[in-house]
Amino acid sequence: DAKTTQPPSMDCAEGRAANLPCNHSTISGNEYVYWYRQIHSQGPQYIIHGLKNNETNEMASLIITEDRKSSTLILPHATLRDTAVYYCIVRPRSNNDMRFGAGTRLTVKP
Amino acid sequence: NAGVMQNPRHLVRRRGQEARLRCSPMKGHSHVYWYRQLPEEGLKFMVYLQKENIIDESGMPKERFSAEFPKEGPSILRIQQVVRGDSAAYFCASSPATLAGTAGELFFGEGSRLTVL
Numbered sequence: 001d002a003k004t005t006q007p008p009s010m011d012c013a014e015g016r017a018a019n020l021p022c023n024h025s026t027i028s029g030n031e032y033v034y035w036y037r038q039i040h041s042q043g044p045q046y047i048i049h050g051l052k053n054n055e056t057n058e059m060a061s062l063i064i065t066e067d068r069k070s071s072t073l074i075l076p077h078a079t080l081r082d083t084a085v086y087y088c089i090v091r092p093r094s095n096n097d098m099r100f101g102a103g104t105r106l107t108v109k110p
Numbered sequence: 111n112a113g114v115m116q117n118p119r120h121l122v123r124r125r126g127q128e129a130r131l132r133c134s135p136m137k138g139h140s141h142v143y144w145y146r147q148l149p150e151e152g153l154k155f156m157v158y159l160q161k162e163n164i165i166d167e168s169g170m171p172k173e174r175f176s177a178e179f180p181k182e183g184p185s186i187l188r189i190q191q192v193v194r195g196d197s198a199a200y201f202c203a204s205s206p207a208t209l210a211g212t213a214g215e216l217f218f219g220e221g222s223r224l225t226v227l
Binding site: 034038041042043044045046049085087091093094095096097098099100101102103 | 114141143145151152153154155158165166199201203208209210215216217218219220221
């Protein structure tokens with residue numbers, strides 16, 4: 001019931017950009033797209049979120065397509081410490097909780 | 111400003127015993143969420159509480175599990191008569207206000223890992 005589809009795993013070379021896709025084809029107008037990550041055995045860490053516009057912060061950029069049916073999380077210069085499971089979450093503005101799916105296991109390789 | 115604090119970080123119980131997991135939200139946060147993560151799986155929402163109120167417990171098993179968030183003190187997730195299938199990581203998150211109607215985020219603790227022998 002997470003309403004998002006992500007590839008189960010991806011690799012990225014250290015220093016290169018990591019582009020993590022997320023499909024949310026049934027998203028509605030009042031639903032936000034959130035990204036969290038979970039580094040091995042730690043608690044999930046908030047990365048970024050957006051509604052319609054692209055967003056950027058010190059960690060990452062979020063690119064949302066014009067029809068909002070998919071988005072991409074971009075880590076501009078991946079490091080080994082970015083190896084983690086990345087979760088794309090769609091949260092209705094009216095809901096109080098985040099519903100996590102299986103996520104994408106990103107492995108950054110030297 | 112301390113983050114979300116959970117304890118114990120690791121807990122071992124024998125089948126039939128009780129497990130109590132505690133969560134202190136971030137300072138100024140009055141909303142707490144509990145999630146469970148089975149090995150090699152994603153996080154599953156269990157329960158959402160405000161001070162002294164359970165708002166949404168739709169993800170919590172009806173039997174043996176209970177949660178509270180008293181006016182004073184941490185939130186407690188209680189599991190009675192534990193079974194091996196309860197072995198998991200239990201994560202607590204907090205927010206300063208309700209997420210509904212806002213673009214807010216959750217702040218997670220480092221989790222409590224329960225092992226049932």
